[in-house]
Amino acid sequence: MSNIRTRFAPSPTGYIHVGNVRSALYPYFIARQSGGKFVLRIEDTDQNRFVEGAEDLIIDVLHWLGLDWDEGPDGTAERGGYGPYHQTARKEIYHRWAMKLVDKGLAYADPRPAEEIKALQDQAKAEHRLFLYRDHRPENPPIWDGTMPLRFKVTEPKDYHWHDEVMGDLSAGRDAVDDFIIIKSDGLPTYNFAHIVDDAEMKITHVIRGQEYISSMPKYLALYDALGLDYPIFAHLPHILAPEGNKKLGKRDGAKSVTEYRNDGYLPEAMVNFLACLGWNDGTEQEIFTMDELINKFSFAHVQKSGARFDEKRLLWLNGQWIKRLSLDDLHNRCRNFWGEHGQLAPVEQQKAVLSIVQERMKTLVDLPSLSEYFFARPTINWDIIATSKQLAKRDRNNLVELLRAAYSKLSTTDFTSEDVIQASLNELLEQTDEKPVIMFGIIRFALTWAKFSPGLPETMHLLGKDESLARLQAAIDSTN
RNA sequence: GGUCUCGUCGUCUAAAGGUUAGGACAUCAGGUUUUCAUCCUGACAAUUCGGGUUCGAUUCCCGGCGAGAUCACCA
Numbered sequence: 001m002s003n004i005r006t007r008f009a010p011s012p013t014g015y016i017h018v019g020n021v022r023s024a025l026y027p028y029f030i031a032r033q034s035g036g037k038f039v040l041r042i043e044d045t046d047q048n049r050f051v052e053g054a055e056d057l058i059i060d061v062l063h064w065l066g067l068d069w070d071e072g073p074d075g076t077a078e079r080g081g082y083g084p085y086h087q088t089a090r091k092e093i094y095h096r097w098a099m100k101l102v103d104k105g106l107a108y109a110d111p112r113p114a115e116e117i118k119a120l121q122d123q124a125k126a127e128h129r130l131f132l133y134r135d136h137r138p139e140n141p142p143i144w145d146g147t148m149p150l151r152f153k154v155t156e157p158k159d160y161h162w163h164d165e166v167m168g169d170l171s172a173g174r175d176a177v178d179d180f181i182i183i184k185s186d187g188l189p190t191y192n193f194a195h196i197v198d199d200a201e202m203k204i205t206h207v208i209r210g211q212e213y214i215s216s217m218p219k220y221l222a223l224y225d226a227l228g229l230d231y232p233i234f235a236h237l238p239h240i241l242a243p244e245g246n247k248k249l250g251k252r253d254g255a256k257s258v259t260e261y262r263n264d265g266y267l268p269e270a271m272v273n274f275l276a277c278l279g280w281n282d283g284t285e286q287e288i289f290t291m292d293e294l295i296n297k298f299s300f301a302h303v304q305k306s307g308a309r310f311d312e313k314r315l316l317w318l319n320g321q322w323i324k325r326l327s328l329d330d331l332h333n334r335c336r337n338f339w340g341e342h343g344q345l346a347p348v349e350q351q352k353a354v355l356s357i358v359q360e361r362m363k364t365l366v367d368l369p370s371l372s373e374y375f376f377a378r379p380t381i382n383w384d385i386i387a388t389s390k391q392l393a394k395r396d397r398n399n400l401v402e403l404l405r406a407a408y409s410k411l412s413t414t415d416f417t418s419e420d421v422i423q424a425s426l427n428e429l430l431e432q433t434d435e436k437p438v439i440m441f442g443i444i445r446f447a448l449t450w451a452k453f454s455p456g457l458p459e460t461m462h463l464l465g466k467d468e469s470l471a472r473l474q475a476a477i478d479s480t481n
Numbered sequence: 482g483g484u485c486u487c488g489u490c491g492u493c494u495a496a497a498g499g500u501u502a503g504g505a506c507a508u509c510a511g512g513u514u515u516u517c518a519u520c521c522u523g524a525c526a527a528u529u530c531g532g533g534u535u536c537g538a539u540u541c542c543c544g545g546c547g548a549g550a551u552c553a554c555c556a
């Protein structure tokens with residue numbers, strides 16, 4: 001048990017995309033590796049961007065990924081002693097803290113209309129001049145009554161130096177912090193203020209978030225100082241870049257939601273493994289990590305400083321690796337919603353038998369139907385598919401049918417008791433006909449599956465059974481008449 | 482534009498002054514007596530540039546170049 005406390009603090013403004021997930025993962029690892037607590041806090045202070053149902057989506061995704069939290073929203077209730085865990089429910093708390101600043105003369109109500117400020121900013125920009133609000137403070141600010149925004153007052157601008165677990169020692173000049181709004185005119189706090197109050201109240205020890213917050217650090221440091229708070233440990237994570245260009249991965253560049261990957265047949269283990277290793281590695285050549293391994297091995301010391309590109313091909317490979325590692329029962333469970341039309345109706349035992357020979361070829365769960373349907377229902381005969389095989393395409397139809405006849409008569413006297421027996425019989429067939437394997441086995445495979453890809457011939461035939469195998473060969477022969 | 486940050490194969494990364502600069506994904510070529518998306522083998526491929534410091538720089542320092550982030554009553 002330690003007093004380490006980390007948090008993931010998303011905004012319910014839409015679906016959670018893969019770029020967001022990593023900033024949940026690392027705090028989770030840090031909390032779990034030390035026996036500390038992982039807190040989920042909903043940052044819903046922006047009423048304009050609030051999206052109905054977004055919170056449920058976030059929770060659903062965290063559950064799916066296997067990230068459990070010790071404190072935070074829990075169904076309709078909340079769990080943990082430092083709640084509430086929705087910022088909109090903490091309004092009084094922010095006001096109480098804001099009053100501390102007002103009382104110290106470190107915050108003032110700002111009566112200036114937003115348009116006027118905008119005009120000042122535009123003017124400064126046009127003149128290539130730095131705009132500092134502190135040069136335009138209202139002369140006699142009114143008493144703050146909650147209807148006007150409340151601004152933090154920078155009394156002594158100074159340089160800031162601080163340490164970041166990922167980025168190292170950082171610094172910023174005195175103009176990096178200016179008077180900024182801490183409570184909006186709607187009475188809710190801005191992120192800048194709210195997260196500091198919350199982190200303090202919730203005793204958060206590690207602030208782990210995206211790199212985009214680095215430039216705001218002086219603001220936060222000024223606020224910690226003004227509020228008399230100790231600094232937590234900071235760790236700013238590099239961005240995850242979109243597959244194309246050098247842009248940060250975001251929704252408008254088509255960043256997919258985690259839910260989308262789940263529907264596309266990706267395993268949460270692969271997702272976690274992939275995202276955790278985007279910008280982090282344990283210093284060895286290991287590529288596959290379980291959640292437990294990540295928890296044990298994760299360290300900021302090995303987090304990359306520069307952005308990492310999201311490479312779907314690597315994700316796909318990793319997913320295939322994870323699928324291969326699944327036990328048959330586990331795989332069967334996860335395939336529940338991925339069977340094809342006929343597969344879903346098949347008895348469990350048959351489904352498992354099919355999975356066992358198809359497992360190593362699956363890269364995602366959505367591959368299942370194309371890899372399995374012909375086991376459950378007789379495939380549609382399609383001679384055109386022969387053209388996809390270089391070797392078979394050279395033979396004429398009659399010749400191929402001849403071969404199928406030979407195969408039929410050989411196999412009808414074969415015992416289908418095991419794959420080995422079938423293999424042996426197929427080998428004899430080869431000798432008797434003096435045909436090349438690529439031709440003979442190729443045409444048999446097509447006659448049985450009419451699919452571009454399938455598992456090995458003996459496995460396929462063994463699973464299909466003698467009657468069905470022969471019936472399919474016969475159907476192929478008959479189809480040419 | 483100001484401020485801040487970053488810069489190793491196409492991509493993810495290892496090497497925290499001394500290695501033929503390593504691994505993985507992708508790609509390509511072989512192989513596993515049928516296909517193949519599995520598996521095995523192999524090939525291709527990188528230190529942004531210029532100055533220092535040093536016996537020796539991917540590594541430390543300075544400058545250029547390139548890239549990104551941020552400058553909101555968004556988080």
